[in-house]
Amino acid sequence: MSRKVIGFHYTVKTEQGELIDTSDGKTPLLFLEGSGQIIPGLEKELATMSVGDKKDVKVDSDNAYGPINEELKYLVKKDQFPDGSDVKVGDQFQLENDPAAPIFTVTLIENDDVFIDGNHPLAGINLEFNVEITEKRDATEEELAHGHAHGAGGHQH
Ligand SMILES: [Zn+2]
Known part of the structure; x- marks a missing residue:
């Protein structure tokens, strides 16, 4: 066929x-x-x-x-972002310079703690x-x- x-x-x-x-x-x-x-x-x-x-x-x-992969959820610190970056909930970025790398979304910010999630939104x-x-x-x-x-x-x- x-x-x-x-x-x-x-x-x-x-x-x-x-x-x-x-x-x-x-x-x-x-x-x-x-x-x-x-x-x-x-x-x-x-x-x-x-x-x-x-x-x-x-x-x-x-x-x-696919299912949610807990290993793609990280806690990072605000000072790990480049100087002067104004990190906000909903911001998206890639950790690797590879188009196929997971896209991370900032899901929560508490003081200097930034929670990021590399799962597909769906x-x-x-x-x-x-x-x-x-x-x-x-x-x-x-x-x-x-x-x-x-x-x-x-x-x-
Ligand atoms: Zn074609």
């Missing part, structure tokens, strides 16, 4: 009903099957659906952004998607060679 390019509209919420993201009012998201662009628990469902199908899909955190969260398939077709040779979908909602180049 050839790999497909799948387009879909989505709304994603936490299981408590808090809105995380939606494609509402935007171009549907387009992706190449098996390229790792879509979390595994969702891609598995999308692969079984046809154009026009709508579905609610629950994806637990293990099949989404780690440990069970997600609820509402999806609608808008497009499904065989991937082109070029898309397979590039490893991603082309066109509106995919890569433009």
Whole structure:
């Protein structure tokens, strides 16, 4: 079976009903099957659906952004930040000069103590998607060679 390019509209919420993201009012998201662009628990469902199908899909955190890793939570001191930096809750930074390194977020500041967390913001969260398939077709040779979908909602180049 050839790999497909799948387009879909989505709304994603936490299981408590808090809105995380939606494609509402935007171009549907387009992706190449098996390229790792879509979390595994969702891609598995999308692969079984046809154009026009709508579905609610629950994806637990293990099949989404993974569990929370306590080892990525650190306590550092304010004076470990560069001189003159005005550290605030919500600030994000990388400890290593590598695009793949975890992104740390400042979660709490108490006096000189700064708590930072390198988990993905959605780690440990069970997600609820509402999806609608808008497009499904065989991937082109070029898309397979590039490893991603082309066109509106995919890569433009
Ligand atoms: Zn390309």
